[in-house]
Amino acid sequence: MLNDSIAQLPTPCLVVDRKKLGHNIERMSARARSLGVTLRPHMKTTKSVDVARLVFEGGIGPITVSTLKEAEYFSGHGFTDIHYAVGISPDKLERAFALSRAGVNLILTLDDPEVATAVVSAAAIHGAGALRVAIEIDTDGHRAGLVPDDERVVSIARTLTRNNIRFHGLMTHAGESYNVHDRTGLEAHAELERSAMATCASRLRAEGFRDIVVSVGSTPTLTAARHLDGVDEVRAGVYMFQDLFQSNLSVCSLPDLALTVLTTVIGRRPDLGFLIVDAGGLAMSKDRGTASQHTDYGYGLVCDASGAPLPQRLIVGNVMQEHGLISLPAADFGRFPLGTKLRILPNHACMTAAAHDHYHVIDTESGSMAVWPRCNGW
Amino acid sequence: MLNDSIAQLPTPCLVVDRKKLGHNIERMSARARSLGVTLRPHMKTTKSVDVARLVFEGGIGPITVSTLKEAEYFSGHGFTDIHYAVGISPDKLERAFALSRAGVNLILTLDDPEVATAVVSAAAIHGAGALRVAIEIDTDGHRAGLVPDDERVVSIARTLTRNNIRFHGLMTHAGESYNVHDRTGLEAHAELERSAMATCASRLRAEGFRDIVVSVGSTPTLTAARHLDGVDEVRAGVYMFQDLFQSNLSVCSLPDLALTVLTTVIGRRPDLGFLIVDAGGLAMSKDRGTASQHTDYGYGLVCDASGAPLPQRLIVGNVMQEHGLISLPAADFGRFPLGTKLRILPNHACMTAAAHDHYHVIDTESGSMAVWPRCNGW
Numbered sequence: 001m002l003n004d005s006i007a008q009l010p011t012p013c014l015v016v017d018r019k020k021l022g023h024n025i026e027r028m029s030a031r032a033r034s035l036g037v038t039l040r041p042h043m044k045t046t047k048s049v050d051v052a053r054l055v056f057e058g059g060i061g062p063i064t065v066s067t068l069k070e071a072e073y074f075s076g077h078g079f080t081d082i083h084y085a086v087g088i089s090p091d092k093l094e095r096a097f098a099l100s101r102a103g104v105n106l107i108l109t110l111d112d113p114e115v116a117t118a119v120v121s122a123a124a125i126h127g128a129g130a131l132r133v134a135i136e137i138d139t140d141g142h143r144a145g146l147v148p149d150d151e152r153v154v155s156i157a158r159t160l161t162r163n164n165i166r167f168h169g170l171m172t173h174a175g176e177s178y179n180v181h182d183r184t185g186l187e188a189h190a191e192l193e194r195s196a197m198a199t200c201a202s203r204l205r206a207e208g209f210r211d212i213v214v215s216v217g218s219t220p221t222l223t224a225a226r227h228l229d230g231v232d233e234v235r236a237g238v239y240m241f242q243d244l245f246q247s248n249l250s251v252c253s254l255p256d257l258a259l260t261v262l263t264t265v266i267g268r269r270p271d272l273g274f275l276i277v278d279a280g281g282l283a284m285s286k287d288r289g290t291a292s293q294h295t296d297y298g299y300g301l302v303c304d305a306s307g308a309p310l311p312q313r314l315i316v317g318n319v320m321q322e323h324g325l326i327s328l329p330a331a332d333f334g335r336f337p338l339g340t341k342l343r344i345l346p347n348h349a350c351m352t353a354a355a356h357d358h359y360h361v362i363d364t365e366s367g368s369m370a371v372w373p374r375c376n377g378w
Numbered sequence: 379m380l381n382d383s384i385a386q387l388p389t390p391c392l393v394v395d396r397k398k399l400g401h402n403i404e405r406m407s408a409r410a411r412s413l414g415v416t417l418r419p420h421m422k423t424t425k426s427v428d429v430a431r432l433v434f435e436g437g438i439g440p441i442t443v444s445t446l447k448e449a450e451y452f453s454g455h456g457f458t459d460i461h462y463a464v465g466i467s468p469d470k471l472e473r474a475f476a477l478s479r480a481g482v483n484l485i486l487t488l489d490d491p492e493v494a495t496a497v498v499s500a501a502a503i504h505g506a507g508a509l510r511v512a513i514e515i516d517t518d519g520h521r522a523g524l525v526p527d528d529e530r531v532v533s534i535a536r537t538l539t540r541n542n543i544r545f546h547g548l549m550t551h552a553g554e555s556y557n558v559h560d561r562t563g564l565e566a567h568a569e570l571e572r573s574a575m576a577t578c579a580s581r582l583r584a585e586g587f588r589d590i591v592v593s594v595g596s597t598p599t600l601t602a603a604r605h606l607d608g609v610d611e612v613r614a615g616v617y618m619f620q621d622l623f624q625s626n627l628s629v630c631s632l633p634d635l636a637l638t639v640l641t642t643v644i645g646r647r648p649d650l651g652f653l654i655v656d657a658g659g660l661a662m663s664k665d666r667g668t669a670s671q672h673t674d675y676g677y678g679l680v681c682d683a684s685g686a687p688l689p690q691r692l693i694v695g696n697v698m699q700e701h702g703l704i705s706l707p708a709a710d711f712g713r714f715p716l717g718t719k720l721r722i723l724p725n726h727a728c729m730t731a732a733a734h735d736h737y738h739v740i741d742t743e744s745g746s747m748a749v750w751p752r753c754n755g756w
Contacts, residue, residue: 007469010446010470010473010756011469011756012756068388086644087645087654088644089644089717090716090717091388091642091717092388092642095388112646115716141650143645144645144654144701147649264469264470266464266465266467267465267489267522269522271525276465278464278467281665282729283756285663286664286665286666287659288664288666320553321422321444321729322422322445322464323522325521338468338493339468351660351699354660354733356755357755377733377734378388378389378391378661
């Protein structure tokens with residue numbers, strides 16, 4: 001029945017397994033509770049208000065976003081406690097303050113004294129309202145932030161508080177945890193992230209700052225952390241769907257992966273050894289994250305229409321804009337007539353989902369299907 | 379003035395140079411005329427009705443599309459002679475026939491006798507109307523199609539004509555031309571594509587088929603072909619914007635590239651040797667096509683706000699979802715304060731444009747700027 005409904009969907013499209021999504025969400029929520037921290041889910045992966053409601057069991061809670069457009073979208077649906085976790089640049093302040101004026105409890109992120117000064121200037125014009133500012137800390141040399149002992153951490157905090165801008169606290173993202181190869185490595189990165197942040201917060205407290213929220217985050221480190229003493233809040237996003245990259249990191253197992261791309265066989269080349277499907281580079285993304293991991297899944301792992309990986313372990317070996325090529329032994333072509341429906345597990349759920357503007361969410365128990373929109377762009 | 383207007387745009391976003399776009403369009407139109415073939419531009423790159431109007435100097439002409447959604451979008455704007463150049467699967471026929479019933483002069487593509495039979499069955503239900511069918515030929519072992527001497531080419535043509543389905547002709551895409559390294563290689567691929575198609579068409583004529591349209595296409599082969607005897611129509615799309623990949627193929631030069639991603643410097647890490655910009659993997663795509671070419675541009679080549687490549691030849695060396703990292707010598711950081719606007723030339727225009735739902739089109743002569751929407755999804 002459900003497979004009949006799936007077969008009617010126009011391809012390529014996103015299909016989400018509601019049960020797996022729910023399980024992933026519950027597991028991470030329970031983990032945050034057991035670690036004694038607040039989970040502020042990062043909505044950059046799913047960009048869906050329906051998924052956000054699922055995280056909070058129908059309620060509204062604190063969230064993280066990666067674009068101001070997401071902040072506008074989620075606040076339009078009642079999620080008003082929002083951490084915009086990408087470094088703000090001065091040109092984006094007007095749009096951020098507009099959200100703040102509209103009642104959104106927005107937390108900005110910065111790591112530069114000049115930007116702090118720009119926030120002060122903007123607040124003088126627009127009024128700071130409930131706007132808060134977090135300082136980004138770099139705990140692993142991955143991307144943005146000030147290193148924990150940089151004196152600018154204190155000077156920025158002073159600039160903010162002296163000018164009556166609410167200093168929210170410290171945030172970091174342990175992006176280097178994506179480059180490890182086993183659980184031991186993940187645990188080490190989680191501890192590095194935690195301890196560096198706890199130390200940095202202690203330094204600020206010694207300087208007289210109070211009520212500093214310490215926020216860390218990434219699906220791998222939150223999954224692997226042994227404890228999070230000194231941490232108040234965690235941000236993670238891809239855990240809701242999980243993907244092949246996370247599975248390779250041992251963060252989850254293949255049956256946990258909730259997001260697939262439904263596709264149709266549109267060509268068969270036994271002479272060249274591949275099937276052609278209508279999930280190409282646009283539908284899958286060109287993310288090749290698993291190429292550097294222990295198992296390389298090409299552009300995705302092929303499943304049957306029910307979402308179970310095929311026993312032959314087929315992968316999408318190459319993609320063009322609207323074509324995906326699945327390598328296949330000549331003897332197996334009989335099993336995949338033209339029109340066959342397949343589902344592909346993606347390397348990187350955040351990238352794959354972004355090419356689509358909605359999800360087909362299937363409930364394998366009730367047999368029902370729903371369409372959930374998502375918010376793309378900037 | 380124009381740079382001031384550009385500086386006001388929310389980043390990341392697409393910026394198109396109207397003059398370069400016009401020049402690219404005129405050059406390819408002139409080339410098709412000089413080769414004595416009809417240009418049926420592929421709209422899969424720009425997905426913009428405004429660009430299509432530019433190709434036809436304000437008029438309406440025959441176009442190529444890569445999705446049925448594009449066919450619906452362009453036909454809704456008066457472009458009713460449309461070749462859907464991706465192999466049709468039976469489940470998509472209902473949607474295709476709906477277009478045909480609505481007056482669209484749609485050409486479908488197929489390479490499988492079973493699909494031809496499905497088209498016949500669907501026509502019996504829906505009425506074939508003006509619907510035409512092209513047979514896809516594989517001239518270089520790249521992807522889809524029947525090899526030119528496959529007997530199914532004739533049998534499919536017979537199945538169609540016997541059942542009063544209009545047999546449009548033969549089409550191919552010389553995708554392997556993307557893997558060559560010089561002009562000589564491109565010319566060889568263009569000749570391979572042309573001669574294989576001309577021979578295949580002769581065979582069909584010998585079997586009694588008349589009025590066979592022979593359609594070939596790709597920006598590289600159309601640029602390099604010495605002659606196109608036996609070819610009626612050419613399809614090409616990326617030439618309108620061009621990109622770093624095409625430039626590496628010697629199809630164009632860097633100053634021809636019309637599409638850029640406007641971005642803002644949101645972080646500076648002289649200690650780690652990179653700038654952080656807000657054009658990440660979503661805004662640029664994760665296409666790494668130039669990695670296998672003579673010049674690897676990472677995820678894009680960095681230009682100043684006016685669109686001129688920086689003298690230091692900076693590239694986006696790494697991307698995360700919303701962060702791009704530009705490697706930079708420590709001595710150069712002073713030139714790029716936080717908030718600096720840059721424009722990035724993409725590896726692959728089709729992939730990069732697809733993450734955005736509109737273009738900012740700038741006219742460097744008049745100083746004007748326009749917003750042109752594009753059609754994404756399926």
